[in-house]
Amino acid sequence: MKKITIAIDGFSSCGKSTMAKDLAKKIGYIYIDSGAMYRAVTLYCIQNGLFDGENLNLAELEKAIHSIKVNFRLNEETLLPEVYLNDKNVEKEIRTMEVAAKVSQVSAIGFVRKEMVYLQQQMGAEKGIVMDGRDIGTVVFPKAELKIFVTADPLVRAQRRLDELRTKNDTKTTFDEVLENIRQRDYIDQNRDESPLKQADDALVLDNSELTKEQQMQWLLDKFNFLTSQ
Ligand SMILES: Nc1ncnc2c1ncn2[C@@H]1O[C@H](COP(=O)(O)OP(=O)(O)OP(=O)(O)O)[C@@H](O)[C@H]1O
Numbered sequence: 001m002k003k004i005t006i007a008i009d010g011f012s013s014c015g016k017s018t019m020a021k022d023l024a025k026k027i028g029y030i031y032i033d034s035g036a037m038y039r040a041v042t043l044y045c046i047q048n049g050l051f052d053g054e055n056l057n058l059a060e061l062e063k064a065i066h067s068i069k070v071n072f073r074l075n076e077e078t079l080l081p082e083v084y085l086n087d088k089n090v091e092k093e094i095r096t097m098e099v100a101a102k103v104s105q106v107s108a109i110g111f112v113r114k115e116m117v118y119l120q121q122q123m124g125a126e127k128g129i130v131m132d133g134r135d136i137g138t139v140v141f142p143k144a145e146l147k148i149f150v151t152a153d154p155l156v157r158a159q160r161r162l163d164e165l166r167t168k169n170d171t172k173t174t175f176d177e178v179l180e181n182i183r184q185r186d187y188i189d190q191n192r193d194e195s196p197l198k199q200a201d202d203a204l205v206l207d208n209s210e211l212t213k214e215q216q217m218q219w220l221l222d223k224f225n226f227l228t229s230q
């Protein structure tokens, strides 16, 4: 069967990666979490002292951007791609609240986006890919055959993310901190000049506030099956 490109965009913590990952596994496509790439660049900035409080040293980051190596390697056990920063697996480090608090500032920078979008387009050149993010259907793959825009109530999203943090032994972060981070990221992502988060005109909208993971997966699979059976 001819392979297609699937773009899943939407708000923070609404389940994009969960459904993109599950769908890719089910249909034998490559899965790429584009947010992980922006998180990896953010981690680089933190680790290399490019942040002075809230201030980011843009000149230093611009000098370094071409030499920051961000790529994915398959975890042989989970069969899922994991993100590497300069050849080090950083899958866990990029999921901290420290990175979450700074990533939307980094991802709003034009030269950072240009570099990441170039890599993402290379990864999807052969199709057969499910990529999730904020600008996948609008900028990275504007010709994607299937575009989904995911949304959910911020309170529901915050609770899901908090539950996840608790399973990772984070007992400190509060519900209000998670909610504030989600609101802040949504605001910055929607209002930045470069490739703001918005629904592509030809995207199908999914509000999964009241759907289980299984229900959202079935919804997505139905859309995929319908499209590829045409
Ligand atoms: N339908 C659902 N019902 C309950 N929990 C869900 C559902 N979908 C996803 N989750 C959970 O919500 C949390 C956030 O999901 P996920 O990481 O997939 O979101 P995301 O949109 O990719 O987030 P981010 O943009 O922050 O990377 C995870 O803990 C996931 O297991």
Ligand SMILES: Nc1ccn([C@@H]2O[C@H](COP(=O)(O)O)[C@@H](O)[C@H]2O)c(=O)n1
Pocket: 012, 013, 034, 035, 036, 038, 039, 103, 104, 105, 107, 108, 132, 133, 134, 135, 136, 185, 189
């Ligand atoms: N295509 C994308 C993907 C992500 N971002 C930015 O990265 C942040 C983290 O992404 P998650 O999917 O892991 O939450 C996100 O808040 C965006 O600022 C992006 O700009 N474009």
